[in-house]
Amino acid sequence: MTGPLLEVRGLKVEIAVPGGMTRPVRGVDFSVAAGETLAIVGESGCGKSLTSLAIMGLLPRAARLAAETIALKGLSLIGLSESGWRRLRGERIAMIFQDPMTALDPCYRIGDQMAEVLRQHRPVSAEAARQRALELLTRVGISSPEQRLTQFPHQLSGGLRQRVMIAMALLCEPELIIADEPTTALDVTIQAQILHLLAEIQRDTGIGLILISHDLGVVAGVAHRIAVMYGGEIVEIGERDAILGRPLHPYTEGLMHSIPVPGETRRGETLGFIPGTVPRQTGELTRCGFLERCPYATGRSAAGPVPLREAADGRLVRCVLPLDGSGRDPAAWTRQAEGV
Amino acid sequence: MNVLEVRGATKTYDVGKTLVGAGRTLHALRGIDLAVRKGETLGLVGESGCGKSTLARLILGIEGPTSGNVTLAGKPVGGYGRLERAKLVQPVFQDPYSSLNPRMRIARIVAAPIEVRGIGTASSRRERVRAVMNAVGLPEHFTEVYPSQLSGGQRQRVAIARALVGEPEILVCDEPTSALDVSVQSQILNLLARLKRELGLTLILISHNLAVVHHLADRVAVMYLGRIVEHGPTEAIFGAPRHPYTAALLASVLSPRPGARLPEMRVGAEFPSPLAPPPGCAFHPRCPCAGEGCATIDPDETRDGPRGYRCHYPLAHA
Numbered sequence: 001m002t003g004p005l006l007e008v009r010g011l012k013v014e015i016a017v018p019g020g021m022t023r024p025v026r027g028v029d030f031s032v033a034a035g036e037t038l039a040i041v042g043e044s045g046c047g048k049s050l051t052s053l054a055i056m057g058l059l060p061r062a063a064r065l066a067a068e069t070i071a072l073k074g075l076s077l078i079g080l081s082e083s084g085w086r087r088l089r090g091e092r093i094a095m096i097f098q099d100p101m102t103a104l105d106p107c108y109r110i111g112d113q114m115a116e117v118l119r120q121h122r123p124v125s126a127e128a129a130r131q132r133a134l135e136l137l138t139r140v141g142i143s144s145p146e147q148r149l150t151q152f153p154h155q156l157s158g159g160l161r162q163r164v165m166i167a168m169a170l171l172c173e174p175e176l177i178i179a180d181e182p183t184t185a186l187d188v189t190i191q192a193q194i195l196h197l198l199a200e201i202q203r204d205t206g207i208g209l210i211l212i213s214h215d216l217g218v219v220a221g222v223a224h225r226i227a228v229m230y231g232g233e234i235v236e237i238g239e240r241d242a243i244l245g246r247p248l249h250p251y252t253e254g255l256m257h258s259i260p261v262p263g264e265t266r267r268g269e270t271l272g273f274i275p276g277t278v279p280r281q282t283g284e285l286t287r288c289g290f291l292e293r294c295p296y297a298t299g300r301s302a303a304g305p306v307p308l309r310e311a312a313d314g315r316l317v318r319c320v321l322p323l324d325g326s327g328r329d330p331a332a333w334t335r336q337a338e339g340v
Numbered sequence: 341m342n343v344l345e346v347r348g349a350t351k352t353y354d355v356g357k358t359l360v361g362a363g364r365t366l367h368a369l370r371g372i373d374l375a376v377r378k379g380e381t382l383g384l385v386g387e388s389g390c391g392k393s394t395l396a397r398l399i400l401g402i403e404g405p406t407s408g409n410v411t412l413a414g415k416p417v418g419g420y421g422r423l424e425r426a427k428l429v430q431p432v433f434q435d436p437y438s439s440l441n442p443r444m445r446i447a448r449i450v451a452a453p454i455e456v457r458g459i460g461t462a463s464s465r466r467e468r469v470r471a472v473m474n475a476v477g478l479p480e481h482f483t484e485v486y487p488s489q490l491s492g493g494q495r496q497r498v499a500i501a502r503a504l505v506g507e508p509e510i511l512v513c514d515e516p517t518s519a520l521d522v523s524v525q526s527q528i529l530n531l532l533a534r535l536k537r538e539l540g541l542t543l544i545l546i547s548h549n550l551a552v553v554h555h556l557a558d559r560v561a562v563m564y565l566g567r568i569v570e571h572g573p574t575e576a577i578f579g580a581p582r583h584p585y586t587a588a589l590l591a592s593v594l595s596p597r598p599g600a601r602l603p604e605m606r607v608g609a610e611f612p613s614p615l616a617p618p619p620g621c622a623f624h625p626r627c628p629c630a631g632e633g634c635a636t637i638d639p640d641e642t643r644d645g646p647r648g649y650r651c652h653y654p655l656a657h658a
Contacts, residue, residue, distance in 0.1 A: 043521035157610060158388075187387040188548060188592040192605045199602065214522065217594030221602035241598035258526035259596055260555040262578055267555060268533045274523035277491040 003074065004031035005208040006055070006176055010068035013050045013059065013232075023281045024050050026232035029308075032176065032208040037199070039211045039223035039240075045278050047232040048212050052178045055210075056095055057085040072176065091121045094169035098181040100161035104153040110137075110164055111149030118171045136167040140197060159190035166197060173205070180212045195222050216255060220244055228252045231289035232281050234308070238315020248317045248325055250294045257333040272333030288320065295332035296321055343509050343542055344399060346374040348408035350566075351394050355615070366614050368394040370566035370622075371408070373641075376510070381536060381543040383557030383574065385550060385589060387611055390563040392546045396512050399544060401425045413509060423457050430503035434515035436495030440487040446473075446498055447483035453506040468505060475538075476501045476531060493524035500531065504539075512544045517552060529555055550593045554578055562586045565614060565622040572647025582644070582654040584629045621652065629653045 013025035025047040032038045040048045053059050055070060057080060070077045072092060080088070089095075097103040105113055114136070115129035124132070130149065137145035140163040153161055162182060169177050179198060183191040199222050202209045213219050219226055220240065227237040228249060236249040247253040257272025265271065276293040288294070288301040300320040308316040311323040321327065349372045357363030368391045376382050384392045397403045398410050401417040410417045412428050420428065430453065433439040440449055450469045454460065460468065470480060476497045487495055496516065503511055516532070517525040533556060535541050547553050553560060554574060561571040562585065570583035581587040588607040594600065608626035612618050618625050624634035631653050639650040 043523065159610075187611065188550070189387060189588055189605060189607055192592050192594070192603050195602050196605075215594070216522070216596035217600070220596045220598070220600040221594055244596060244600075245598040255522055256596060258523045260526070260529065260551045261595055261597070262551055262554040262590075262593060264597075265555065267574065268537070270530050270533070271526035271555075273526040273530065277493070 005034045005036075005073060006032040006210075007069055007071045008051075008055065008067070009070075010066070011051060011054055011070065012066040013047070013054055014064045014066070015060075015062050016064070020282055023283075024232050025054070026281070026285065028229070028232075028234055030227055030234065030237060032210060034175065034208050035202070035206040037202055037209040037211055037222055037224050039213060039219040039226045040229060041213060041216060041219055041226055042229035043214055043278065045281075046229040047281075048229050049180055051229070052095070052180055052210060052212055056089060056093060056178060058095075087121070090117055090174070091172045092174050093176045093178065094172070094174040096162075096165050096169050096177060096179040096182050099185045100158065100165045101153060101185075103165060104161060106153055109150055109152055110156075114149075114164075114168055114171060117168055121172050132171065133167070136170050137164070139170070140164075140167045140201075141193075142167070158186050159194065162186060162190075162194050163197065166194075166201070170201065170205075174207060176208045176210070177202075178210045178212070181214070182211070183218060184213075184215070191218070192221075198222065216244070216259065228255075231278060231285075233285075233289060233318060234316070235290065235318045236315065237308075238311075238313065242313050242315055246325060248311055248315070248321075248323055249290075249319050250296050250321070250328075251290050253328070253330070254293075254333055257330060270334045272330070274333075288318075295335075296328060341378055342375045343378045343413055344374070344376040344544075345411040346372050346395075346398070346408070347411070348373060349395075349398060349405040349410055350407045351391075351398065351403070352406045364615050367566050367617055368614060369398070369405070370617065372566075372568060374561065374568065374571075376542060376544065378509070378542055379540040380559065381541075381545055381557045383553035383560045384544065384546045384563060385548065385553050385560060386563035387548065389565075389611055389614060391566040391614070392563050393514055394566075395563070396431070396514050396544065396546055399510070399512055400429055400431055426453060426508075427457065427506055428508055429510045429512060430506065430508040432496075432499050432503050432511060432513040432516050435519045436487075436492055436499050437519070439499055440495055442487050445484055445486060446478075446490075449487070449498060450483075450501045450505055453502060457506065459506070469501075472501045472505045475504070475535070491524070492520050493527055496520060496524075496528050497531065500528075500535075504535070504541075510542045510544060512546070514546045515548070516545070518547070518549065525552075532556055550589055562589065565612060565617055567622065567650065569623065569651070570647070570649040572644075576647055580655075580657055582647070582649045582657075583623075583651045584627050584653075584655060585623050586649075587655055621650070629655070 009029050011028040015022050042048045054065055111133055114133035118129045134145050142148055142163050183194050223240045226240050226243045227234050230251045236252050247256055254274040274293050285305050288306045291297045291301045306318050308318050311317055317323055351369040353366040354363050355366050386392050398405055404418050447469055451465050454465055478497050517528050545556055557574050560574050560577045561568045564585050570586045591603045606628040620635045620637055621639050624630040633652050639652050641648045641650050
């Protein structure tokens with residue numbers, strides 16, 4: 001048995017702000033196998049995007065990274081030089097961003113942008129680069145690819161631009177693709193098509209895929225495993241259907257109760273919600289990070305930092321409650337005073 | 341009685357006009373008919389570029405229609421003065437970070453609509469602000485803070501309080517929860533559902549999120565390239581869509597339940613340009629059901645009880 005494709009242990013990100021230090025990522029562990037899709041889910045400020053940027057070596061200058069392990073097939077990415085990163089990015093790890101309009105250069109034709117990426121990494125002729133670009137535009141389902149090569153990003157629709165982004169990510173046959181909210185900027189009818197494409201490419205090429213999203217609906221259709229992040233920590237990680245079918249961390253449970261689902265939730269019925277807001281991530285955690293917002297919080301939640309524990313089905317949960325799901329009342333999510 | 345009526349409204353914009361070039365015409369709305377009863381919530385859905393926000397601007401009187409008319413409480417929107425119109429219809433925008441003046445305290449932001457209309461005395465206005473903030477679930481001490489001190493959900497409550505303070509006939513909510521996190525979105529949906537129940541609000545709810553529209557709307561109008569292609573009671577539309585585009589939108593809703601599969605989308609990817617709407621039925625280039633006539637004959641509305649649709653080959657009743 002070979003090791004995982006990507007291994008991350010003890011990943012922390014700190015950012016100095018006036019009057020102190022914020023800790024948006026507080027020690028995150030996960031791994032991704034080849035051929036696997038791991039979804040990282042959470043709301044704004046939970047640290048999911050910084051986690052992905054850390055893996056790409058793209059953290060903002062002000063951020064300080066600490067980690068025990070960030071390794072791609074055994075190659076440590078910690079302390080990699082800038083030239084080392086440049087060889088790696090695009091070649092072995094590629095990224096697909098949320099908004100393809102800002103991720104593509106508006107001043108260059110699609111074909112030139114794609115060729116530039118390829119020729120950065122491979123000693124190929126301009127014609128060979130063009131052929132490869134054509135091949136990939138076809139692969140991602142773009143019609144009349146020859147014409148697209150000569151077009152500028154603004155001449156394409158949002159869905160087409162995202163397909164171009166995916167084609168660019170595939171140029172050098174990377175082992176890992178990180179897709180950060182790849183469909184958030186797209187219309188709903190396009191969203192499903194792009195997710196199909198990502199899933200299909202992942203199946204065909206056996207790459208590892210990290211899908212970052214705030215939308216549990218997106219995740220449900222694509223992920224094999226799910227990591228739920230809250231306040232810079234993974235609070236629950238495990239198999240997709242286990243987590244969506246029976247969330248064990250109260251935060252995951254609260255999220256699932258917050259989503260209206262046509263055909264399941266009645267019209268106008270009171271939806272569940274998570275009271276309060278995400279606290280500022282300063283200082284070390286001395287207790288459960290979700291305590292203030294949790295309807296199930298007990299004295300033990302405040303006793304100290306909560307470690308991840310393994311539930312019967314193998315998932316890990318950062319909660320002091322019994323991990324068989326007992327002693328909970330889902331009505332708690334709608335019963336609380338309307339939180340502000 | 342209908343508080344809002346839209347009859348044959350069109351809106352075009354001239355774009356790309358230069359000193360020498362003639363420019364082109366963008367057809368944002370291509371003939372909208374719509375009626376909203378008092379106390380009703382109408383959901384407007386459609387992809388970006390379908391004209392739903394332009395329709396909202398017409399209803400709010402920010403712009404007038406190119407042709408046709410928009411009637412509020414029995415009188416054309418254009419016939420009202422600015423303050424009169426503000427008494428009738430109020431907006432809630434998508435992004436509560438840009439729709440609140442960062443230099444004003446919450447009390448002033450919320451009071452602005454009644455202050456400019458000179459309603460009541462300073463102290464009665466203060467009382468009214470307190471009452472409406474209470475109604476939307478904002479604690480009293482928030483009157484003295486600035487928007488920057490509030491979270492997204494709290495700001496959206498402020499925007500709703502400001503819209504409600506003058507007791508308007510109609511609230512136009514353009515993507516009111518799209519900028520919010522999931523757990524906060526549900527709080528705003530709960531709030532709107534409660535206000536609707538308690539105050540009998542008339543709501544125009546614009547959203548690309550079908551689940552949100554299903555949750556709040558009594559009736560739904562589906563827009564495509566400046567037209568309403570299907571409308572009717574929410575349950576009927578969600579239960580058995582007749583227009584293939586409505587069916588596609590409904591299929592695209594992603595369920596977070598385990599075992600949920602990605603939907604098979606049978607519509608083409610390209611949303612057509614409103615600069616050059618396709619001839620015939622505007623949806624035909626993407627439509628899986630398109631047949632003879634779709635490319636040439638623009639379908640008229642077919643009425644079917646409380647609902648209507650524009651399609652030559654409608655889907656069967658469920």
